[in-house]
Structure formats: C-alpha cells, structure tokens
Amino acid sequence: MKKHVIRIVGGDYRRTPIPVVDGLGLRPTPDRVRETLYNWLQHLWGGNFADKRVLDLFAGTGALGFEAASRGAAHVQMVENNPQAIAALRALRTKLGANSVRIHAGEAQMVIDRLNATPFDLILLDPPFGQGWLDKLWSQIADALAPQGLLYVESEAPVFPPPEFETLRQGKAGNVHFHLLQFAALQKIDNNR
Template sequence: MQKISSQQQVRIIGGLWKRTPLTVVDAPGLRPTPDRVRETVFNWLSFLFQQNWSQVRCLDLYAGSGALGFEAASRGAAQVTSVEAHPPAVAQLEKAKDKLQAQQIQIVRGDAKLIAQKLAAKGEQFDVIFLDPPFHHDILSSILPHCVTLLKPDGLLYLEAEHTLTGDNLPPDLSNWQVIRADRAGKVFFHLLQRNN
C-alpha cells in the first residue's frame, strides 16, 4: 500500500521559479499565505517597484514555509533574509534553497524578535518587511518597534493579522503610518503600509 504524504504544499506564483512547490511542515501557528493573497500582494509590490526588484532587500520574519521570501527572490529581489525558529521548518527552508540554488536567500534560525534586534544593532535596513506572525499571541506589539527601525524611510511593511488594521485600529507603533493597500481572504486580513512622509 502506498503511503500518502500528509504534508501540504504551496506554489511559487511568479518569476523564475513559477509553479515550484514548497513543502509546508506541520508546526504550531504555521499558516502559509494562500496563493491568491500572495498573487495580490506581489501585484501590489511589483506595481510600486515598477516591476524592478533588482535592488530590493527583503526581510521575512516568521518565514514558516518561506512562501513570501521565495516569491520575492523568484521575482528578482537582490536579497532575502528569512527568519524562522522552528527547526523542521528551517530544515525545509534550507532544502528548498539548495534545490533552487537561491544564493540571494539567507536563512536565519532563531527568535524573530531577537534576530530583528541583532539586525537593527548592525544597522541593517530593508525595502520590504514581510510580517506574518502566528495569530492570537499578541506578537505585533513586541515586534513592530524593531520593524520600524529596520525599514528604510520609504520602505514597505506587509502585515497579516486576524483583524483589520485600518483607521483607528492601527497599533500605536504604526500611528504615523498609512495603509496604502488592504484586503481580506477568509479570516486573514492583509495590509501594505508605509510611513507618512
């Protein structure tokens, strides 16, 4: 009898590795960004970058399946730093990186908040930060101050949450930010934010 794998997969939507499957490991709180959401978000980003990803540096905190980071790299991002704490997920990210020979992706194992602090201390800055933390753990309040430091002045913050973050519902750390794009897919609210200049 053939054993059927219980592992889920997501696919890269566009770019060099279009249609490449990424395995999703079973981990608490891991909720890969659905294909439709990624397609929408990367359409937004490609428009804002005028289809030119060649100078874009991305930070993917809570990388999970790596779908957001690999999608950015597939479209030509210059550098992607993917941060993940769960060892099996890190191993799967490394496996996908090796398979795709994705030299522009750096995988960092560790707690997202601690890694963000270290990156900020080194003066690192990014054009895009993907922030898709586990829901219902009140993580935003502790990680957002680091994201603000790590993002270039005109950088973009992609944020998934279990509720909308528009209007009066923005966290205090984003009070000087504007939601430039937002949408919803099922129970997931996704947003693209930028500082008010």
C-alpha cells in the first residue's frame, strides 16, 4: 500500500514531499486550500514573512507551518501530541534544515498557555473535527495573538467568531470550511491625552 504524500506548495521548500502518517483525526490541509491561504497572507503582509511569528497549534503533518517557514517566517512553533506525527515533523525539519521551526510535543490547550509570552502574528488552527476545539480555545487564542494578528481556522462548519475577531476571508473545499480572521483587541481609552 502506497503512503499518502502531500507537497509544500510555495517558497524555498516548494515541492518538498510531506509524508502523511496514519493518525486519528489527522486530516492534512489540501494543497489548493494552503495555496489559497498563503495567497491571502502574501497580499495582506505585502509578501513580507521575515518578521512573522507563527503558531501551528494542531500541526499534524506540519503542512501549514512548513508553508510559513518555506516563505521565510522568522519563527514557526508547531504543537502536536501524536508521537508518530511528532517524529515525522522532526525528521522533515532536519531534512529541510528549517532552523526557524520549533516542535513542541503536547496537548494544544496546555501548550498555548505557555507560549503566549511573545504574541504570534498568525495562529494556524486545524483541529480534529467534531470535538469542539474552537469553543474551548477562543480566549487562549486571543491572549496568544498580537494586536491585528491573524487566525486561520479549518472546521467542519462555518465559523462565527467572538466580536473581537473580524472575518477577512473564507472559503469551502469539499467538506472543509476555512476562514482567515483578524484579531482586533478592544483598545482601552486613555483619558490622560
């Protein structure tokens, strides 16, 4: 039986194969959807990824995070709890010499609390479907994002974010809904000006 493989679609690591390990809830983002997301980001960031901090919270194959690293993101933090997937992520990072990529073994909800000392410019959120992860993580995501930071979400249904998030773009591919949201932290009014 042939192993399923996807490929990095753009940047320095373009066309690099990413093996897909068997894992419960592991559902790699299709090439077409990743290409759409990174076209959106290219437009919004003016092609400048060099100063961006990215968190791939349910990394799985690492396809979303490696796409950011391939385009020159300064720091890509991947979080995964499947041991087989973690081993594959580390092997690919080594093969690519992707020094901007850090891989953290652990459960998303526990890890995100430890990582928010320096906020992220982009959080990639593609959790297993049907487990209510987004509802569990909204407040932690807001704490981990920089002001005007972006949140990419894949889900089995349309996403209706809390008021501090604005939907910038959205699409659907097969049974997957994907959204790009912007965090607009409610600013405190300074009466001393």
